[in-house]
Amino acid sequence: MFLSAAAAIEELVPEGTGLLAIGGMHMHNNPMDLVRELVRRRRVIRRMLTSPSASLAADLLIGAGLVEEVATAYIGFEHLGLAPAYRRAAETGSIKVLELCEAAIVHGFYAGAGGLPFTALPQGLELSDVSTANPEHFHTVTDPFTGERVLVAAALRPDVALIHALSADEQGNVFFAGAHFTDRLMAMAAKTVIVQVERMVGVGERVAHAAESVLPGFLVSAVVVAPSGCLPTASHGAYGYDEPALRAYLKLARTEEGFAEYLRLNGMTAAGVTA
Amino acid sequence: MIAAVDYSTAELMATVMARQLRPREVAIMGAVSALPQAACRLAQLTGAPGLWFIAGGSGAVNPHLDPLVASSCDERLLDADAVLSLPDVILIEGRGDLIDVFFAGGLQIDARGNCNLGPVGPWRQPTLRGPGGVGLPFVARAGRVVIYSMSHDRRTFVEHVDFVSGPGFQSGQSRLPGGGPSLIVTPLCTMDFDPDTHRARLATLHPGVSVDQVLDATGFAPIVPAKVEATPLPTPEELSILRRMDRTGLLNPGAAR
Numbered sequence: 033m034f035l036s037a038a039a040a041i042e043e044l045v046p047e048g049t050g051l052l053a054i055g056g057m058h059m060h061n062n063p064m065d066l067v068r069e070l071v072r073r074r075r076v077i078r079r080m081l082t083s084p085s086a087s088l089a090a091d092l093l094i095g096a097g098l099v100e101e102v103a104t105a106y107i108g109f110e111h112l113g114l115a116p117a118y119r120r121a122a123e124t125g126s127i128k129v130l131e132l133c134e135a136a137i138v139h140g141f142y143a144g145a146g147g148l149p150f151t152a153l154p155q156g157l158e159l160s161d162v163s164t165a166n167p168e169h170f171h172t173v174t175d176p177f178t179g180e181r182v183l184v185a186a187a188l189r190p191d192v193a194l195i196h197a198l199s200a201d202e203q204g205n206v207f208f209a210g211a212h213f214t215d216r217l218m219a220m221a222a223k224t225v226i227v228q229v230e231r232m233v234g235v236g237e238r239v240a241h242a243a244e245s246v247l248p249g250f251l252v253s254a255v256v257v258a259p260s261g262c263l264p265t266a267s268h269g270a271y272g273y274d275e276p277a278l279r280a281y282l283k284l285a286r287t288e289e290g291f292a293e294y295l296r297l298n299g300m301t302a303a304g305v306t307a
Numbered sequence: 308m309i310a311a312v313d314y315s316t317a318e319l320m321a322t323v324m325a326r327q328l329r330p331r332e333v334a335i336m337g338a339v340s341a342l343p344q345a346a347c348r349l350a351q352l353t354g355a356p357g358l359w360f361i362a363g364g365s366g367a368v369n370p371h372l373d374p375l376v377a378s379s380c381d382e383r384l385l386d387a388d389a390v391l392s393l394p395d396v397i398l399i400e401g402r403g404d405l406i407d408v409f410f411a412g413g414l415q416i417d418a419r420g421n422c423n424l425g426p427v428g429p430w431r432q433p434t435l436r437g438p439g440g441v442g443l444p445f446v447a448r449a450g451r452v453v454i455y456s457m458s459h460d461r462r463t464f465v466e467h468v469d470f471v472s473g474p475g476f477q478s479g480q481s482r483l484p485g486g487g488p489s490l491i492v493t494p495l496c497t498m499d500f501d502p503d504t505h506r507a508r509l510a511t512l513h514p515g516v517s518v519d520q521v522l523d524a525t526g527f528a529p530i531v532p533a534k535v536e537a538t539p540l541p542t543p544e545e546l547s548i549l550r551r552m553d554r555t556g557l558l559n560p561g562a563a564r
Contacts, residue, residue: 058379060382084393084441085380105439105440105441106338106439106440110377111377114438122426123433123435129426133442138393139397141394142394154401154402156444156448156474156485159447159483160444161430161471161472162425165430211380211382211392212393214393216392266382269382272382
């Protein structure tokens with residue numbers, strides 16, 4: 033249940049993982065210590081699925097050349113700029129992009145979590161090019177109740193989900209602070225769930241949490257205690273994002289050489305692998 | 308003519324957007340949305356008391372914006388009247404009868420109000436890979452869509468977007484279940500949409516901006532009415548409200564304190 037980041041990745045994320053989901057939203061709650069370990073171990077991911085809005089975690093894995101296909105609705109850095117590695121990979125055609133929207137992701141997770149074979153989407157969503165561009169993920173069927181045409185999307189059932197939360201207890205119950213974004217839902221849809229936390233839960237803290245802020249331990253495969261492990265992204269309940277460090281990444285990652293330098297400077301080379 | 312009160316372009320745009328909102332409406336916005344958030348808070352305190360707004364991925368309902376923050380998922384947004392989980396926000400965006408106003412934007416915005424935040428150029432190997440549209444497909448279901456952009460140039464404003472992230476009007480009969488785009492707000496002007504042709508139409512010019520300047524900066528030909536009004540200026544009261552929440556100068560770097 034309680035593992036180091038190195039052991040969690042080694043034992044629970046096999047080479048060539050079919051569908052790896054990464055939690056957090058924008059530059060908040062990215063499970064960076066787990067992601068840095070994936071980079072160190074150079075784990076190849078067949079398809080990476082992001083939350084509705086991904087940032088550094090996704091861009092880093094793409095820049096490291098570990099992602100064959102990315103399923104996403106957004107990878108960027110909001111007011112700080114576009115995602116440099118994602119841009120380079122998509123513009124040179126070295127990565128396949130499965131363009132999704134937040135509805136396909138969240139309703140896909142509901143389907144995955146609930147055992148539904150697929151999910152129907154609201155009328156009007158067929159007017160965007162998201163579904164047109166990705167006929168493998170979206171279909172149009174006849175609504176058996178009304179006879180109208182309806183857009184449907186595949187269920188999302190990640191093989192592995194990497195998420196972050198504030199704390200955990202000895203049973204692996206996981207507690208979120210601030211917003212839990214789509215991470216709790218993502219975890220409920222995934223077969224294997226690795227949760228990076230800031231710390232163990234404090235005495236008396238548990239009762240302060242509403243039901244929606246807890247992920248029970250039977251849905252959690254491993255907990256990795258990683259203080260400050262989201263930096264340079266924010267950890268709700270603990271710290272904000274480190275804007276200078278994010279800007280430094282964006283500057284270096286503009287070129288492949290700079291990206292490699294970022295990995296060296298941040299201990300993400302094979303030399304950083306521990307047993 | 309120079310206004311007696313000094314203001315930034317973003318502050319002017321915020322006051323324009325605030326005046327689009329009515330009491331007790333429900334508005335929503337996505338990533339990089341400090342500007343529409345400030346507009347909504349301003350509207351609550353001026354012309355639209357009782358307005359509700361949902362601040363992007365944070366799920367915050369009526370964040371107090373004390374202070375205004377840059378990221379749409381900042382924890383400080385949760386200092387709010389209420390908070391929804393993000394899956395709940397995305398769930399109820401689908402209902403189609405709850406969201407009155409959707410604030411949208413794009414790397415490309417076209418003559419019929421379609422927005423693109425995805426690939427610019429060929430889909431499979433784009434010349435510019437945009438971040439992605441997140442929830443923009445939902446604009447199809449909103450009561451009306453207010454489009455904003457901090458860039459007004461020919462790369463941004465095009466006849467047809469290369470990829471439709473947020474559906475606007477199509478060339479023929481509108482198939483939108485919602486009301487569609489109602490206004491575009493840029494650093495130069497505002498444009499509304501001709502009710503018959505659904506094509507963008509110059510509505511107001513910001514102070515000091517000419518019709519030719521807008522036409523030069525726009526990659527499609529908007530409808531230009533015989534007479535184009537001037538965009539109303541921000542009032543001192545509006546600027547004072549904006550600057551109380553915008554303590555780091557997100558809308559006006561010169562006014563930061």
